[in-house]
Amino acid sequence: MTTHRVLAGAALLLASLGLVVGDPPASRGAPVPRVFAWVSAYDSARVDAVTLAEWLRDRRRNLSILDVRPADAFRDFHLPRAVHMPLAELGIVPADSAATVVVYGDREPDAQRAWLVLSAFGHQDVRALEEGIRGWLVDVINPVLPRPTTPAEEIEFDRRADLSRYFGGLPRLGEPIDPTARAEDVLTRTRRRGCAF
Amino acid sequence: MIGPFVETGLLSPAAGLVMAILIGFAFGWFLEQGGLGNARKLAGQFYLTDLTVFKVMFSAIVTAALGLFWFGRLGVIDPALLYVPVTYVLPQLAGGVVFGLGFVMGGLCPGTSCVAASTGRIDGLALMAGMLFGVLGFNELYPVIASFYSSTPMGAATVPDLLGIPTGNALFLLTVIAIAAFVVGHRIERRLRGLTSKRG
Numbered sequence: 001m002t003t004h005r006v007l008a009g010a011a012l013l014l015a016s017l018g019l020v021v022g023d024p025p026a027s028r029g030a031p032v033p034r035v036f037a038w039v040s041a042y043d044s045a046r047v048d049a050v051t052l053a054e055w056l057r058d059r060r061r062n063l064s065i066l067d068v069r070p071a072d073a074f075r076d077f078h079l080p081r082a083v084h085m086p087l088a089e090l091g092i093v094p095a096d097s098a099a100t101v102v103v104y105g106d107r108e109p110d111a112q113r114a115w116l117v118l119s120a121f122g123h124q125d126v127r128a129l130e131e132g133i134r135g136w137l138v139d140v141i142n143p144v145l146p147r148p149t150t151p152a153e154e155i156e157f158d159r160r161a162d163l164s165r166y167f168g169g170l171p172r173l174g175e176p177i178d179p180t181a182r183a184e185d186v187l188t189r190t191r192r193r194g195c196a197f
Numbered sequence: 198m199i200g201p202f203v204e205t206g207l208l209s210p211a212a213g214l215v216m217a218i219l220i221g222f223a224f225g226w227f228l229e230q231g232g233l234g235n236a237r238k239l240a241g242q243f244y245l246t247d248l249t250v251f252k253v254m255f256s257a258i259v260t261a262a263l264g265l266f267w268f269g270r271l272g273v274i275d276p277a278l279l280y281v282p283v284t285y286v287l288p289q290l291a292g293g294v295v296f297g298l299g300f301v302m303g304g305l306c307p308g309t310s311c312v313a314a315s316t317g318r319i320d321g322l323a324l325m326a327g328m329l330f331g332v333l334g335f336n337e338l339y340p341v342i343a344s345f346y347s348s349t350p351m352g353a354a355t356v357p358d359l360l361g362i363p364t365g366n367a368l369f370l371l372t373v374i375a376i377a378a379f380v381v382g383h384r385i386e387r388r389l390r391g392l393t394s395k396r397g
Contacts, residue, residue, distance in 0.1 A: 015263065015365075018368045109336070109339065
């Protein structure tokens, strides 16, 4: 009998036994997953621009916002209360277990990298802004809201429109912003640059 | 349960990365020993004259599946802590086509191109460079293809869940299919090699 046949026989035997022993028991009080689970943990760590805007408007305590874009882009425009922090320097940000740190870049992958670095350095509550700065410009500063038809939609419309105006935005009814538009193009439509707290 | 080591805290994430590098070296060494750094051998797979890659990969899948199942059953590994990649049907189909085209044109896949490059083969180095350019290109194109990239999501889909059968049954099915495929593949390989040598 050749080695191949012996191995095939052993595999078939183990697989056949698998038919009778049933599935492995469910996880018993699993410890907190780390490295590999980071990928799935990232999904729950994303924060959308509207939620972040609400946090800012409500003066959420212990909230810090880090902008990982180049310095000139930061000078041009940044989120209220944001601090410029290049990706390479994220390691020096002291970890504070009570703080919520929101990171954003030009695009979401930049925030994803920053999120990974800060999480690795022991920050407990790190959030990445969905769609980066563009998400803020499109959903908070220039939101295009569907015409409300029901009372519930009207409440939602007013909430979004008020939030946008709070940050100097221009809420509109009508055609949505081209999803492929560059952040810079969307930026030119802002009423004022930045928002001082 | 003691595994996965990094997840259960037996290994620090840094030690886990060191282990990954060591395992990577071992993987590369075995690929090279199996002749999988040779583009001609790999391209043979597409002409059905050399199914080594298919056999190596399929036997690795069966070995890993059996190992994970039985270690999980014996309480050595907690399967719930393993990361299951998320399925996106259309983008992954498109990725498979691009991967396959690159594979048949270059004769190497990403892993084997590293193996080929490490032994100084020029084609391996060229493919590695192509791979790096591809990574950079993808990053630049991401805003354009982002919606397609995350379309048709299925979550962490597994065969037992999709078929609605216990893991053990799926494992048995996989093993039987693998053994049948090895037997059929071996016959095809022998027949086509015979034809090629007669023609030659």
